[in-house]
Amino acid sequence: AASEKKLLEVKLGELPSWILMRDFTPSGIAGAFQRGYYRYYNKYVNVKKGSIAGLSMVLAAYVFLNYCRSYKELKHERLRKYH
Amino acid sequence: MNENLFTSFTTPVILGLPLVTLIVLFPSLLFPTSNRLVSNRFVTLQQWMLQLVSKQMMSIHNSKGQTWTLMLMSLILFIGSTNLLGLLPHSFTPTTQLSMNLGMAIPLWAGAVITGFRNKTKASLAHFLPQGTPTPLIPMLVIIETISLFIQPMALAVRLTANITAGHLLIHLIGGATLALMSISTTTALITFTILILLTILEFAVAMIQAYVFTLLVSLYLHDNT
Numbered sequence: 001a002a003s004e005k006k007l008l009e010v011k012l013g014e015l016p017s018w019i020l021m022r023d024f025t026p027s028g029i030a031g032a033f034q035r036g037y038y039r040y041y042n043k044y045v046n047v048k049k050g051s052i053a054g055l056s057m058v059l060a061a062y063v064f065l066n067y068c069r070s071y072k073e074l075k076h077e078r079l080r081k082y083h
Numbered sequence: 084m085n086e087n088l089f090t091s092f093t094t095p096v097i098l099g100l101p102l103v104t105l106i107v108l109f110p111s112l113l114f115p116t117s118n119r120l121v122s123n124r125f126v127t128l129q130q131w132m133l134q135l136v137s138k139q140m141m142s143i144h145n146s147k148g149q150t151w152t153l154m155l156m157s158l159i160l161f162i163g164s165t166n167l168l169g170l171l172p173h174s175f176t177p178t179t180q181l182s183m184n185l186g187m188a189i190p191l192w193a194g195a196v197i198t199g200f201r202n203k204t205k206a207s208l209a210h211f212l213p214q215g216t217p218t219p220l221i222p223m224l225v226i227i228e229t230i231s232l233f234i235q236p237m238a239l240a241v242r243l244t245a246n247i248t249a250g251h252l253l254i255h256l257i258g259g260a261t262l263a264l265m266s267i268s269t270t271t272a273l274i275t276f277t278i279l280i281l282l283t284i285l286e287f288a289v290a291m292i293q294a295y296v297f298t299l300l301v302s303l304y305l306h307d308n309t
Contacts, residue, residue, distance in 0.1 A: 037112075041115065045115065045123060045125050046115075046122075046123045047123060048123070049124070050123050050124045050125055054125065055113070055125065058112070058113070059168075059171060062109065062168070062171065062174065063171050063172055063173060063174065066171075066172075066173040066174045066175065067172075067173045069095055069097065069102065069173075070091075070095075070173055073087070073090050074173075076087075077087065
């Protein structure tokens with residue numbers, strides 16, 4: 001069935017039913033964030049010879065998200081004749 | 084130009100929801116905890132730095148004052164990390180908001196002063212009168228000392244806000260000036276760019292120094308009162 005497969009193994013036709021089967025309760029969402037955090041942490045930071053890449057990827061994502069957040073004000077500051 | 088300059092200091096709201104909560108909580112992600120004796124490089128570096136800072140800052144206190152170590156260490160970590168994160172492009176710095184700095188300064192100062200009054204009442208009251216003042220001057224001096232005591236939390240909050248806000252504003256202004264000068268005269272733009280580089284280095288220093296100063300002053304107020 002499509003219930004317990006990982007996302008990359010779900011066929012396109014089964015995608016809506018897979019999404020509906022996910023756990024959207026608060027504890028489910030918190031679990032998703034926790035799993036995502038530990039996946040990143042154990043892959044890039046919690047290793048024997050961790051480099052600066054582990055931290056700088058997080059900071060780059062932070063900069064990108066802030067850019068998206070303030071795009072509405074920033075688009076008026078482009079060097080164009082007509083805004 | 085006038086409106087653009089201060090829009091970067093407005094609290095971020097997305098669809099009416101306070102995004103600022105997430106931004107204030109973000110630095111906590113950058114300080115992972117580890118129960119191991121030998122942890123990864125990141126955690127080891129942070130633990131070493133924290134030990135260095137706590138030894139330097141808490142060694143002057145007696146055992147009663149050292150109960151504040153956790154509070155002061157988390158304070159310096161929070162202010163330092165939020166200031167440094169604010170130097171990234173397009174990011175929002177919570178410490179530019181006076182409301183937040185007052186929220187940090189007033190309870191900490193009040194806590195230090197009230198513990199002083201409760202535990203060592205005579206010594207705390209004696210702080211209002213420096214030694215060796217001529218008798219006619221005493222009433223005026225007590226008033227002055229009271230005012231200087233009550234201005235301490237205000238000074239703490241306003242100092243932090245003003246320093247960080249002024250630094251960000253200068254970076255915005257000089258960066259805008261460099262961009263505008265680029266098409267007029269490249270040499271002047273290069274000079275302005277050098278000023279921008281120096282200013283950014285200064286801002287990194289200021290970010291950390293302000294955290295240190297804030298925490299140091301709170302610890303001094305504590306030292307007077309324990």
